Amino acid sequence: MTFTTAFGIIAFLNPWVLAGLVFLPALWFLLRVTPPAPHLVVFPAARFVAGLIPEESTTSRTPWWILLLRLIILALVILALARPVLNPVATLPGGNPIRIIMDNGWASAQSWNLQMEEAKRLLSSAGHDKRDIYILTTAPEPGSENPASHGPLTQAQADSILRGLTPHPWPADYKATLKLAQEQTPDKKLQSYWLSHGLKEGSNELFETLQAQGSLDYFRPGYSQLPLLLRPATKITQKLSVLVSAPKELPSGTPVTVNALGMDGRILGSQSATLNPREKSAEITIDIPDSVRNQVQQIQLSGRKGAGAVLLLDDQFKRRDVGIATANGNSEVAPLIEEEYYLKRALEPYANLSFGTIQKLINEKPAVIILPNIGAMPPEELNILEKWVKKGGLLLRFAGPNMTQGDNFLVPVPLLKGDRALGGALTWDKPVRLAPFSGSSPFYGLTLPEDITVKQQLLAEPVQGLVEKTWASLEDGTPLITADYLENGLIVLIHTTATPSWSDLSLSGLYIQILRRIINLAGSSAPATSVSGTLQPLVILDGFGAAGQPKGSVQPIPSSDFDSLIPDSSRPPGLYGRSGYQKSLNIGDRIGVPELFSSLPAGVATGHYGGQNENNLMPWILALAFFFFMLDWLIMVLMQINWRIFRPAVLLYLIFLSFSGTASAQTEAQMIEYADNIHLAYIKTGNIALDQTAQEGLKALSQTLTNRTSVEPSEVIALDPEQELSFFPLIYWPVAQEQKPLSTKALQNIQYYIDHGGTILFDTRDYISSANSGYSQGGRNAEKLRALIGSLNIPPLTKISDDHVLTKTFYLLNGFPGRYNGDSLWVEEQGAIGRDGVSSVIIGSNDWASAWAASSSTGARQEEESLRFGVNLVLYALTGNYKTDQVHLPHILERLGK
Secondary structure, eight states: OEEEETTEEEEESSGGGGGGGGGHHHHHHHHHHSOOOOOOOOOOGGGSSTTSSOSSOOOSSOOHHHHHHHHHHHHHHHHHHTOEEESOOOOOSSSSOEEEEEOOSGGGSTTHHHHHHHHHHHHHHHHHTTOOEEEEESSOOTTOSSOOEEEEEOHHHHHHHHHTOOOOSSOOOHHHHHHHHHHOOOSSOEEEEEEOOSSSOSOHHHHHHHHHTEEEEEEEOOGGGOOOEEEEOSSOOSSEEEEEEOOTTSOTTEEEEEEEEOTTSOEEEEEEEEEOTTSSEEEEEEOOOHHHHTTOOEEEETTOOSGGGEEEOOGGGSOEEEEEEOSSOOOOOOTTTSHHHHHHHHHTTTEEEEEEOHHHHHHTOOSEEEEESOOOOOHHHHHHHHHHHHTTOEEEEEOOGGGTTOOOSSOSSOBOSSOEEOSOTTOSOOOEEBOOOOTTSTTTTOOOOTTOEESEEOOBOOOTTTTTTEEEEBTTSOEEEEEEEETTEEEEEESSOSSTTTBSGGGSHHHHHHHHHHHHTTTOOHHHHOTTSEEEEEEEEOTTSOEEOOOTTOOOEEGGGGGGOOOOSSSOSEEEEETTEEEEEOSTTTSOOOOOOSOOOTTOEEEESOOOOOEEOHHHHHHHHHHHHHHHHHHHHHHTSOHHHHHHHHHHHHHHHHHSOSHHHHHHHHHHHHHHSOOOEEEOOSOHHHHHHHHHHHHHHHHHHHHHSSOOOOOOEEEOTTSOOTTOSEEEEEOOTTOOOOOHHHHHHHHHHHHTTOEEEEEOOOHHHHTTTOTTTOOHHHHHHHHHHTTSOOOOEEEOOTTOGGGTSSSOOSOOOSSSOOOOOEEEOGGGOOTTSOOSEEEEOSOHHHHHHHHHHHOOHHHHHHHHHHHHHHHHHHHTTTTHHHHTHHHHHHHHHO
16 A cells, blocks of 8 residues: 655555554544543541532543544554555565676676665565565675575575675676576576666676576666776876776766875876767876876776776886986987987887986986997996996896997896898898797787898807896897896896897887886896796775775786786786786776677666665654653643642742753753763864764764664764763764863863773874874874873773784774774773773774765775774774683683693
């Protein structure tokens, strides 16, 4: 039974209970004709004559307005038992089990909240009908090759599994999803609901299988919620450029903003643009000074979620300082003739170039020095160049006529005198093409053009170890590029010229790619640049695009496979490397441009996200009925009072109240409210913006506790330290410079609070300013905190341990991030904690309130981790050490064994 109102549609889940409303008129009639119960009246003999004619008479009927009030109470109870709901979810057709296919690949992050809300509505509707529920995801689980598959489930079980789902930063595997779908074969047909991210990734075979097993509804987000993809620019220029790829169906003129972020998350540069749906990708250039560019760690699409909206930058995006040695120290070069011209044209978009003598270049401290066709050098220049290489410099040399005398100083391999000429008028040999790069070469994976030939080269002596030092060779096996390490530095020799005089290499795009890979090796140690090894995971992106530490399921990547690898469940997007050498694995440069289905198979129903949530009205109606019941009771009490006796006293009391304040009454009412419910509280700082952030942050944390746990906090309370604090199990205290010194009463109040079981989280919010010095030094707010609480008797504090009960109270935590992520917490030493094992003082600097307040709008992973810390903190303050035995389980088992 449903009704349409101004507030939405109201439905009754137990409509048969409404039949009780029919008996209300009969009850009215019975109560009207039945007189009230007789009163016992004292009849004193001494006043036998008095009162023969009563001044007041008792009515033989209950007042009509009292009857009406009681009938309203009964009507409200009947309405509540009928279980009314506002905006009920649509009843699912049929009566078969339902299956929810949840897209949770990289593209799902943007529409994840919409997918979750739709899934909740489907589960609620299926729960009303007591249907079996199946859940199937599309992206493999971390460390596994298969997505998750669950069922049959009840609504409660499905709700629990749904809360544990999260988008992953790698693509969905629809072949594995198809296999799992084929294994879900209940006795009845399945009603499948595919909650997609909207992109064209699912196979037709999957659609056919789902339709063959029953009906299929395909949900997709609106155009504004379609995922975008951030990709490196195909053409590198002196500016920092990226490509933003979007489906062509995106509305024309959609604005996008890209931000360049530093290591600490600060925005170093930003640029906005509008997307043109007729173009697959829009190139956006961020104008950043060269002095700042190398500090950029990642580029993000503002307001977008997911690994596809993040581009991690590795060494190839950094502009290295490269010095090119010239004989006369002049930077002017002759076009198309001199070696310096070809090197300048090839490297200028990627590096900061300088020209000069060897002495001048070394004084400028470049990362790379290039010697084109420079053979003999003065001894003093050789000595300073050798010292520079040993300290970690990269020396790149090109062959040429000046190096044909077999000078073997500062070369990676011994050279034969003279040069080898191919294809000349006096030679029988033809020019030789390049051989494919081996798997151990830094150039492995580069496309080799067939038209590159070498006509002349310097030959290396065939000594032991030559193969290991050869990075590129010709088809006849002679080395073309060799390299070797000299202590901490690297020497690379290209056995042909930097000009087209000896080969066609300098005229090809391969020439630029080879030079870039060589320059990117600058500053790396020998083990790091050995491509025969593996690159270890350093930083990993989660499904929402937040960077974090790699988990145990993440596997290292062989260097030879890195450039061709597509991120998956064992090797997610992130930074990989070792010994100072890093390479970025981004989803954007490993997959194609996002596209939508042009049409869906026949028989597939389509829908869009955005329905209203179902709200249960039963608690509100029962609360209203209880209010009217208490009103009825109060009226009956007042009616039984002899107001003639109390009239003067009441008048005096009212006069007294008119001249008195209401603070004590309000305080008493507040104290009753504080005692009856759980409240999160914070100390007012005097900084309006900071107090507002604390208020909003604790509200968001309260909502999270209500949604995820059995704790349901009431409103957030702003406290003055001089108020009564005992009602609050946990108090959040953000530290600000505006805070005034505490009074003696406030200090006594706080001391009593922490001595009798209360917990205060002091947040100095200055992690950035104190990150390099630690808590013992801290920033300005840490100094302010010491000034505020220096007179308190606080137990000894220590850094929180990895196995502290706070890391396991509800969620398993590896850190305690807030707006910042890095500093640890300080808690009481284990021996100093009494009673329930809860630390009375917790100190940190990660600005948790800002992260909690931002979580409702951004949904970023770090904000989610911050909320989880808040949940653990509140439960830790409420429940004490009930999980301490689990923390010490190994020691308990060891003692039991003895």
